Amino acid sequence: xxxxxxxxxxxxxxxxxxxxxxxxxxxxxxxxxxxxxxxxxxxxxxxx
Amino acid sequence: xxxxxxxxxxxxxxxxxxxxxxxxxxxxxxxxxxxxxxxxxxxxxxxxxxxxxxxxxxxxxxxxxxxxxxxxxxxxxxxxxxxxxxxxxxxxxxxxxxxxxxxxxxxxxxxxxxxxxxxxxxxxxxxxxxxxxxxxxxxxxxxxxxxxxxxxxxxxxxxxxxxxxxxxxxxxxxxxxxxxxxxxxxxxxxxxxxxxxxxxxxxxxxxxxxxxxxxxxxxxxxxxxxxxxxxxxxxxxxxxxxxxxxxxxxxxxxxxxxxxxxxxxxxxxxxxxxxxxxxxxxxxxxxxxxxxxxxxxxxxxxxxxxxxxxxxxxxxxxxxxxxxxxxxxxxxxxxxxxxxxxxxxxxxxxxxxxxxxxxxxxxxxxxxxxxxxxxxxxxxxxxxxxxxxxxxxxxxxxxxxxxxxxxxxxxxxxxxxxxxxxxxxxxxxxxxxxxxxxxxxxxxxxxxxxxxxxxxxxxxxxxx
Numbered sequence: 369x370x371x372x373x374x375x376x377x378x379x380x381x382x383x384x385x386x387x388x389x390x391x392x393x394x395x396x397x398x399x400x401x402x403x404x405x406x407x408x409x410x411x412x413x414x415x416x
Numbered sequence: 417x418x419x420x421x422x423x424x425x426x427x428x429x430x431x432x433x434x435x436x437x438x439x440x441x442x443x444x445x446x447x448x449x450x451x452x453x454x455x456x457x458x459x460x461x462x463x464x465x466x467x468x469x470x471x472x473x474x475x476x477x478x479x480x481x482x483x484x485x486x487x488x489x490x491x492x493x494x495x496x497x498x499x500x501x502x503x504x505x506x507x508x509x510x511x512x513x514x515x516x517x518x519x520x521x522x523x524x525x526x527x528x529x530x531x532x533x534x535x536x537x538x539x540x541x542x543x544x545x546x547x548x549x550x551x552x553x554x555x556x557x558x559x560x561x562x563x564x565x566x567x568x569x570x571x572x573x574x575x576x577x578x579x580x581x582x583x584x585x586x587x588x589x590x591x592x593x594x595x596x597x598x599x600x601x602x603x604x605x606x607x608x609x610x611x612x613x614x615x616x617x618x619x620x621x622x623x624x625x626x627x628x629x630x631x632x633x634x635x636x637x638x639x640x641x642x643x644x645x646x647x648x649x650x651x652x653x654x655x656x657x658x659x660x661x662x663x664x665x666x667x668x669x670x671x672x673x674x675x676x677x678x679x680x681x682x683x684x685x686x687x688x689x690x691x692x693x694x695x696x697x698x699x700x701x702x703x704x705x706x707x708x709x710x711x712x713x714x715x716x717x718x719x720x721x722x723x724x725x726x727x728x729x730x731x732x733x734x735x736x737x738x739x740x741x742x743x744x745x746x747x748x749x750x751x752x753x754x755x756x757x758x759x760x761x762x763x764x765x766x767x768x769x770x771x772x773x774x775x776x777x778x779x780x781x782x783x784x785x786x787x788x789x790x791x792x793x794x795x796x797x798x799x800x801x802x803x804x805x806x807x808x809x810x811x812x813x814x815x816x817x818x819x820x821x822x823x824x825x826x827x828x829x830x831x832x833x834x835x836x837x838x839x840x841x842x843x844x845x846x847x848x849x850x851x852x853x854x855x856x857x858x859x860x861x862x863x864x865x866x867x868x869x870x871x872x873x874x875x876x877x878x879x880x
Binding site for chain 2: 379381382384385386389393396397400401403404407408410411412413
């Protein structure tokens, strides 16, 4: 693992971890949003 | 503008030091403002508990006409995650992170999960109730969705609270731990009281739209409070990013064995469980007891909750002051359990004497005793925790505490119903209160060797 520091002052490993968290968060929030939409559709269907 | 807000913040902090009993919790390394900010995660936990146990419990039964049994199952679902607190705490102790964090990632994920649970919850509840067009779909969709939402919120609360307390323990010096524990308890209670009032006002005019607004609002507030709470709190540990050699990787079983081998570790956990059960079983029975048996008005029974909270606040405050001087924490917990004895005796005696005053006094003493007991056991846990097992120790405490409380509340209600049906209503209540008295006696008995064993330690602390 290189200890190269980029423009932001983060090392490569650090930015990778940050990125992983960002991706995981996006996936989780995306799934939650999809579930909420599904349940809302069951409750009151739109474009019906 | 920036300067103005900074001055305002300084003003608040100064105001705090002057008027708050916990002001001296601030150490040179950790000013009061930062400690108060950290304790905001307890406000969000308190809010979630009130919403699940109180507000939604009522809304589901009264407004959504869901069967009481189904509501009871949904509301108790989060308890299944309570024992996992020990594992969560352990994971955060041993977390490897390039960013050098071990607590923040868990608080963040916990907040996210709690947010997610609240985000889908209102729709899940509406579908569960078969409202709108949802009656055309099979019932299991609503049940699974609502169960999932409750589980998410529960998992979030358990994670945030366990790791948040571990972070607080990491940050303060040992002699300041009692005050931090006091502050954490007070903030939890504050969050519960404020949000109970707020939810009551917001949902006084029920509509499906309002339900969605309130629960999703709670989701946003959760995320905001927790992000503000953890912002820039944990220092980054540069040693943490080096991946550990596989041979040094600690397994949970090994860590748990090490923790168990600590002085009287299992006896301590048993005491936490027994005492918490003793102080929680009456939780949902006090108000109906006042109304049904002592014929108090609705307004008066609502005052009971305030009385109980006031007693609890006094208990936390007194414990903070006394433990801050180095008093042995387990002795404090024992005193709390002893305060519980006359408290429950007063509550029982109120029925034959038909005396709401005795009842009110007893309820307040239950609050005081429970406050002293909770504060004492948590402070003792913090003091006894090895530096590299803080998360595991607090997780184990929280796991036992939350599981015991959850089971005790459920069992208390069931026992009251069963016993009251077999005999008279008043005997159902008195049976449960007597059982709590018995549990307190068992708790105190179990504490005897521990308090004696700690005597040398206590005097050493007092001398320091």
